[in-house]
Amino acid sequence: MxxxxxxxxxxxxxxxxxxxxxxxxxxxxxxxxxxxxxxxxxxxxxxxxxxxxxxGFSLGEIQQILEMTAQNEIPAIQVQGIFQEKLNMIDEKIAQLHQMRTMLSRLTQGEACPLRKDCPIPELN
The missing domain is CATH 1.10.1660.10 (Multidrug-efflux Transporter Regulator; Chain: A; Domain 2)
Known part of the structure; x- marks a missing residue:
């Protein structure tokens, strides 16, 4: 084709x-x-x-998946592991974004600004 x-x-x-x-x-x-x-x-x-x-898979991750499928069909347990790993990464990113949102929300409601010299800079975990 x-x-x-x-x-x-x-x-x-x-x-x-x-x-x-x-x-x-x-x-x-x-x-x-x-x-x-x-x-x-x-x-x-x-x-x-x-x-x-x-x-949400990156091209690098997709390349690994394609390499596995080229050899044979990926066992169901391995597919579940790949999905669970991606799900864990997404959950971690959501937690980070939620923390960022909370901090920005506080700043818009008058909390001291961490971008000025006289303000402490809160840390994201």
């Missing part, structure tokens, strides 16, 4: 597909005429990439 058709089916730009190929998330085969041909499985890989990105 040529890049234009792949882009259309995957609902991605050609530049995005080229970027993913440069990052070695997908592979193509170069034809004799210089055009790149993408195997049918590339569409499934792009759908997996999109889903993983929507779940």
């Amino acid at each position: 040529l890049i234009g058709e792949l882009a259309k089916q995957a609902q991605l730009s050609r530049d995005t597909i080229r970027f993913y190929e440069k990052m070695q998330l997908i592979q193509s085969i170069t034809r004799n005429n210089g055009y790149k041909d993408y195997p049918e499985q590339t569409l499934q890989q792009l759908q997996l990439i999109r889903t993983a990105k929507n779940l």
